[in-house]
Amino acid sequence: MTNKEAGAVLTDVMERFLCVACKRLPDDVYEKLRQCRAAETSELQRVIYDSYFDNLRRAWEMGRPCCQDTGLLHFYIRCGADFPYMGAVEPALRLAVARATASAPLRENTVDYFTERNTGDNTGERMPWLHWDILPEGSDLEICAYFAGAGCCLPGRAQVFKPADGYGAIVKYVFDAVADLALNACPPLIVGVGLGHNVENAAVLSKMAYLRPLGTSHPHPKGAKLERDLLAGLNGLGIGAQGLPGERVAMEVHVESSARHTATIAVGVNVSCYTHRRGFITFHEDMSWEQDSYKGVSL
Amino acid sequence: MKKVLTTPVRAEDIEALHIGDIVYLTGTLVTGRDDVHRRVVSEGMASPYDLHDGVIFHAGPIVRESAGGNELISVGPTSSVRMESLEAAFIEKTGVRVIIGKGGMGPATAAACQKFKAIHCVAMGGCAVSAACQVEAIEDCFWRELGMPECEWVMRVKEFGPLVVSIDAHGGNLYAENKAKYAARKDACEAPILESVKDYMVVE
Numbered sequence: 001m002t003n004k005e006a007g008a009v010l011t012d013v014m015e016r017f018l019c020v021a022c023k024r025l026p027d028d029v030y031e032k033l034r035q036c037r038a039a040e041t042s043e044l045q046r047v048i049y050d051s052y053f054d055n056l057r058r059a060w061e062m063g064r065p066c067c068q069d070t071g072l073l074h075f076y077i078r079c080g081a082d083f084p085y086m087g088a089v090e091p092a093l094r095l096a097v098a099r100a101t102a103s104a105p106l107r108e109n110t111v112d113y114f115t116e117r118n119t120g121d122n123t124g125e126r127m128p129w130l131h132w133d134i135l136p137e138g139s140d141l142e143i144c145a146y147f148a149g150a151g152c153c154l155p156g157r158a159q160v161f162k163p164a165d166g167y168g169a170i171v172k173y174v175f176d177a178v179a180d181l182a183l184n185a186c187p188p189l190i191v192g193v194g195l196g197h198n199v200e201n202a203a204v205l206s207k208m209a210y211l212r213p214l215g216t217s218h219p220h221p222k223g224a225k226l227e228r229d230l231l232a233g234l235n236g237l238g239i240g241a242q243g244l245p246g247e248r249v250a251m252e253v254h255v256e257s258s259a260r261h262t263a264t265i266a267v268g269v270n271v272s273c274y275t276h277r278r279g280f281i282t283f284h285e286d287m288s289w290e291q292d293s294y295k296g297v298s299l
Numbered sequence: 300m301k302k303v304l305t306t307p308v309r310a311e312d313i314e315a316l317h318i319g320d321i322v323y324l325t326g327t328l329v330t331g332r333d334d335v336h337r338r339v340v341s342e343g344m345a346s347p348y349d350l351h352d353g354v355i356f357h358a359g360p361i362v363r364e365s366a367g368g369n370e371l372i373s374v375g376p377t378s379s380v381r382m383e384s385l386e387a388a389f390i391e392k393t394g395v396r397v398i399i400g401k402g403g404m405g406p407a408t409a410a411a412c413q414k415f416k417a418i419h420c421v422a423m424g425g426c427a428v429s430a431a432c433q434v435e436a437i438e439d440c441f442w443r444e445l446g447m448p449e450c451e452w453v454m455r456v457k458e459f460g461p462l463v464v465s466i467d468a469h470g471g472n473l474y475a476e477n478k479a480k481y482a483a484r485k486d487a488c489e490a491p492i493l494e495s496v497k498d499y500m501v502v503e
């Protein structure tokens with residue numbers, strides 16, 4: 001297969017994948033949302049969750065994006081060093097986004113700086129946003145597609161602390177971000193916490209944290225405990241769906257870390273809303289592919 | 300019984316409502332967010348659609364546009380707080396009665412709502428298809444050059460909702476009250492976690 005042929009396959013499959021991923025929630029998120037609904041008792045929360053599930057049902061039945069803010073497209077890529085068509089990936093993803101904008105349809109959200117023009121097809125300067133991890137072994141291309149809506153991008157932030165501030169600074173920073181800023185981000189949220197050494201590495205890790213499949217935890221027992229503690233603590237604030245009083249502001253808290261500089265502690269917080277539109281798809285070196293985010297759904 | 304507001308909305312209709320009430324809207328609403336507010340307030344342009352006694356919806360829809368007419372695919376509220384610095388002047392200039400959006404708004408908007416007899420309501424964020432199903436037709440579109448999410452779409456709606464009254468004309472502000480309640484619980488929720496990470500700096 002030539003680069004061009006592989007690119008054509010990638011474009012076609014990714015366009016269809018995006019058209020599914022904007023219209024339904026991945027299976028793990030849908031299941032988690034059902035659990036959150038069961039934990040709510042008030043009349044107001046019942047009305048909100050009824051609206052959520054009614055909307056998700058209609059979106060899929062009518063073949064429409066479940067939220068009008070289909071965001072900007074982010075692709076987190078893990079690519080085996082032996083995948084033969086690396087050069088075809090970026091142009092194919094750009095084209096897939098432009099085509100899906102017309103065929104899904106996605107909302108035209110993408111504005112270039114300085115010209116301040118809406119590009120009309122959700123491609124633009126460095127957009128879609130691509131993050132590459134090249135894996136030393138293997139020949140698979142794993143793509144995580146994420147629709148980054150504005151409401152859940154707004155509360156995102158990162159800061160660098162001194163070691164003397166300790167892990168307590170991390171805890172307080174997460175609470176401030178969620179309790180003060182994230183009420184408008186359509187809770188229940190998936191809260192991503194990135195622990196690093198400077199502002200952008202913590203921010204990138206916070207993004208990777210909320211993209212992680214639900215039901216996974218930080219590899220270090222203390223990291224995993226921190227995830228559980230933050231989840232329980234945040235859910236004790238009395239915030240429910242839509243930021244109105246309730247029991248569950250968060251579906252899950254995920255922490256990702258890198259090593260830190262001996263003299264800094266950096267924290268990033270990124271949240272994703274109840275319509276956590278992220279899907280995983282894997283291409284093999286012969287360009288056959290599979291996805292398991294939406295079981296039983298054909299593209 | 301469902302409480303339904305009908306446009307044009309009168310001051311008496313507004314005065315009967317209080318924060319936390321759940322209402323529905325029948326009649327005409329107009330979308331307008333960052334750019335519409337900027338044009339009306341900062342650039343001194345008149346809204347092409349007369350919003351007097353009307354409804355502004357902080358929302359950017361997805362519309363399938365064609366020569367035969369515009370089909371609404373999905374529509375839902377966006378974070379109202381982005382319009383906070385402009386909303387009070389917007390209410391004063393346009394005479395709008397109902398503002399629909401997502402999340403709360405601040406003290407300046409609350410004061411303007413009290414003074415000019417207006418309310419802010421929240422629609423369910425992220426429920427764009429259900430909301431679109433309550434829109435009977437797109438009747439008009441203005442300022443299209445602002446882009447699809449930012450322009451004014453004029454929509455005829457039937458029992459659009461549920462909407463929760465978040466700012467009433469009596470000085471009430473639901474989100475501000477709730478935020479204070481959440482903030483009051485923060486220390487107690489943080490405390491056990493701060494205790495548990497106390498030794499995390501110790502070398503393993």
Ligand code: SF4
Pocket residue numbers: 067068069070149150151152184185186273274275375376377424425426
């Ligand atoms: S926060 Fe999420 S669900 Fe809410 S409006 Fe934005 S994209 Fe949609």
